[in-house]
Amino acid sequence: MKKLEMNRLRIFENFDYVKLDFLLISLFLTISLCGLIILSSASVYFSDSVYGSPMAIFNRQLIYFFIGLIGLLVTFVTPVNLWPSYDRLFLSMGFLLLLMVFVPGVGVEINGANRWIRIAGFGFQPSELMKFLSILYVSCYSVRRIKEIQSHWLGFFRPALIIVSIISIILVQPDLGSSAVIFASVLGVLFIAGVKIRQFLIVAILGLAGIAMMIFFVPWRWERIISFMDPWSNPFTSGYQLTLSLMSIGRGDWFGVGLGQGLIKMGYLPDAHTDFIFSVIVEEIGILGGFAIISLLFALCFRIFFIGRESLVRKNFFGFYFCYGVALLLGLQTFINIGVASGLLPTKGLTLPLVSGGGTNLIIVCIMIGLILRIDYENKISMPVPMIKRRV
Template sequence: MTLIMLTLALLLIGLVASTSASIEYAEWHFQNPWFHSRRHFIYLVIGIGAAVASYCVKPQFWFSTGWWWLLGALALLILVLIPGVGRVVNGAQRWLPLGPFTLQPSEFAKLAVVVYLAGYMVRREHEVRNQWQGFLKPMAVLVATTLLLMLEPDFGATVIISATAFGMLFLAGVRVGHFMVVVLLALAALSVLIISEPYRVKRLTAYTDPWADPFGTGFQLVQSLIAFGRGEWFGVGLGNSVQKLFYLPEAHTDFVFSIWAEETGFIGAIAVIGLFVALIGRILWVGRRAFVNENPFGAYICYGVALIFSGQAFVNMGASSGLLPTKGLTLPFVSYGGTSLVVCCVMLGLVVRIDRDARLVPQRRRSV
């Protein structure tokens, strides 16, 4: 119940925040101020339905079909790169058009990688903990996934999936020496990827001093910081944001937290951060209890979901507040974005099912 209540609170905040942040944008581009809010509500209904469906499915099904989910995700990542199939927005080819809606394969890949790795680490526990090949096999899968993501390009999803995979393998008990060698190689590869694209270097340098070029590379961060400053303690009131009036690009997606902070102030921003901390802490607690109840697959699923939620929340809020370089990542359950919202709900449904099964274990033992 705690997981559900925390998630519902974030979903309601997301509906309010994305609606407020998108009204003027939707009015200007679609001549309908409620265009994005209606679509967000539809995504919300679909997401809740998907969460209920994932809750009703036994974890054993996910365990036995992990490979198929991974292959499906890789197929979608390849499909989106085919010219004429994937939709290009702002120079990135990340979306598959499905009639009036779009599908973002990178979001589906996050779920697929978590499910696959959780099953792999249970089946190959001895190899993962004691042998190089047990560690290198999932790394090969990770390399294939990240290469496809970088071809879109989607650097943010690459970082989140890589960090989640490394975190899950570390929690599974891989040898520290093996882990450190591969992590250092991965960091070196990420550094090369950053340096290879001038726009990434500009983003990295701009966040250190956005005011040096406030109308160029530092524009987004400067406008975001202005939103935080205007919010002060209690905000300017819901719907009264000035920065959403075409000052702050992507106000309803990547920078929805900035608009929320402007309209609800420091108190509102801290409330959202507190909800994420409580939700992620609860998911980790469920994972720990699943491990104690001899359900390592459920535990690894929980750890992977917690890593994805915490990573995306930290990067999104960190980028909007100037703590991290500007990066396009949605805030789970809050930002506008159908695929992200639905996948997050599916992940949460999985965790709730694992929590429910863990609660039944002591009852079964007492009945015996």
């Protein structure tokens, strides 16, 4: 016990705070704070009508945020070289959690979807956890089997088969949005790991064809595509959410109607505090405010890309793969959420990272940020890499 305490003390004694990435921390905290402020306004009506208190959802999100910060600290103090030893175990545990959503009494069905399990009164969404675990597993696998990935189809087929199995379960829940971003992020990691272009294109085309079939042969998904192309033709049925979202964005104009003064969140627009929170943002703080949130989110993604590039320079290939995978995941989810709210993409249920209501996504993003901070910290305390002269 004393030895364990001494080891903990030694960790903090030798810790060099100067080597923390304060830009990444600042972006993360700024977006999180903005998200909490916006959520406190966007969730008022729904929170009051469902829980009997206008601040219930905000208070719950605050609890999730503090849990996320604890997760961030835990992943930050965990040495990076430990993750490749447990990635398969974590993936197996996540796989079991995915199956538990179908167990009566454990899984919770909401609006016809089995995506949640109930733990101590709090909802937990395993598909959000699998976003992190899928990228973690493929990053570790790419380090272990890099030669097989680059030279033999079997090296690419093994992780692809595992990820397809995970995505298949998520699709049954059903959750096409999470399946799509996991597929794209994992495929992106395998691409930068050096998979052959032919194999990459075959899987990418098959994946896109599969998504197209799932849309075409499922009536309510196909109806969303039709309403996306002309939402005003059915403004009270299939085009209801999109038309209201566009009206709220138009009402906000450049500077918005004022924080807390929006109307669309008052029971008119379903999922105003989750999937369509960007509509509330623009209505209340304007197009300029919405652009500021977008800029912060993509700045976060670019910073993570930068840390990934630094990892490559220092031969930290796990850090390189993981950072690029997370940046791609967050960037895609941001683009899809904003695209749906603004009518650029068909309606799909994906939250805006660190901004939308939803505890599981918030906690998982915090954990991923913690691991990225650790990767960056270990890059900085490692031996400096000599400069190589560029050829002119």
